[in-house]
Amino acid sequence: MIANRSYDCVVIGAGPGGCTAASIVAEQGHSTLLIERDKMPRFHVGESLMPEAYWIFERLGILSEMDKVGFTRKHGVQFVSKADKETQPFIFAEHDDRPCSLSWHVQRDKFDQLLYDTAFNRGANCSDETRVLDVDIRKKGPHRLTLQTADGKEQEIVAKVIIDSSGQSSMIANRLELKEYYPDLKKAAIWAYFDNGIRAGGGNPEVTCILNTESKDAWFWYIPLGNGTVSVGLVGDNDFLLKRGGSPQKTFEEEIKNCPGIKRRLIDATIVEGGRYHVAKEFSYTCKEQAGDGWVLVGDAGGFIDPIYSSGVYLALKSGVMAGEAVAEGLFADNLSPKQLGKWTREYNEGVKWIRKLVRAFYTKEFSFGGFMKSHPQHAQNLTNLLIGRVFEGKPGEIFEDMDPWIEKAKNGESMEVAAK
């Protein structure tokens, strides 16, 4: 239900980014409308959370609620090589034994609903089954939005600020032609959910598993969830996965044959959701600008790297807090300039840069975590910092002083053993 025709702040999209930003702006007393086109709770991909999300949940006051839902606790990340070598898992608590090291594998419908309720409890007017049809960005605000509510009726509202957190729909970035795709990260994903997939068991910690296929042309994620299912996804170049002929199911099954670690984990498993395979394509991009007069982009609406390190939700939460604070402050000061609303983007982009660099390392065929760590064990803490998302403090880029030359050597034809020396 939309209570008013005019708001200080309208937030488009009730994913982690939008719900967080709406909570932050609303709790400071600004009239805030959070709009979601789907009926909540709604399905979404992105179940493995980076541990640094802990601090956002603390900021939002929902740590105990996170515990109550019954999500699987994520203790670390494990990489499995193309030769099916299971590397030693990175157990986050071994590097930092504070509670923030124990993360979560979430079912997104439940997780996003919790965040949606949080925005409501902080004072936001929340309206699901409401689609933003059009945004009219005006230099000297307020901006106009045309909405379609659940009954099919159209309605116009005005907002001093729009926070666009519409995910990959990127409403404003598409309107203003701000989106730039990374040609080298033109990936796609096919994923499904299974009952009876192998879980850690025997008191062993659950981790997110990343498994390379034998050809290293693709990789699988394996994420045990709290409802007993496992989320299993295949990621590879867009053309490799989606333009080779045959259905997504056929491609998925073919690549399982090339990945003994997944084959083993799914030996007794059965697919759920009536055998449904989900597909996402070409999802890595950035935006030329992330803020303008009276608007700002949050989460995927402003850029997305790649799912390999499960950074998307954390970055949506983090940018939601940073943008929400800039918007709340700007509304108090009557300053809705791009400089004010985007004041956080420099620090944010600086942190994201290191995750993107580690993504590119992963996709360099000659790179292997096992090989690099064997030759540079002194970087264990640095690598763990990147994997948990601790990229906004300290010296997150330090590891690349050794990793860049190591990769170059490997690329120049030196064997992994030589490069590892």
Ligand SMILES: Cc1cc2nc3c(=O)[nH]c(=O)nc-3n(C[C@H](O)[C@H](O)[C@H](O)COP(=O)(O)OP(=O)(O)OC[C@H]3O[C@@H](n4cnc5c(N)ncnc54)[C@H](O)[C@@H]3O)c2cc1C
């Ligand atoms: C294949 C794949 C695997 C991934 N795996 C992981 C993972 O394991 N861990 C992780 O952290 N991240 C993962 N991600 C990334 C993660 O899904 C996203 O980064 C995260 O959901 C972004 O949150 P958000 O709030 O920015 O957007 P979203 O969660 O996408 O929310 C955007 C919302 O906006 C709504 N919306 C869109 N248009 C409109 C409109 N016109 N009107 C009203 N509402 C609208 C949508 O319905 C949606 O609910 C993965 C992504 C992909 C593609």
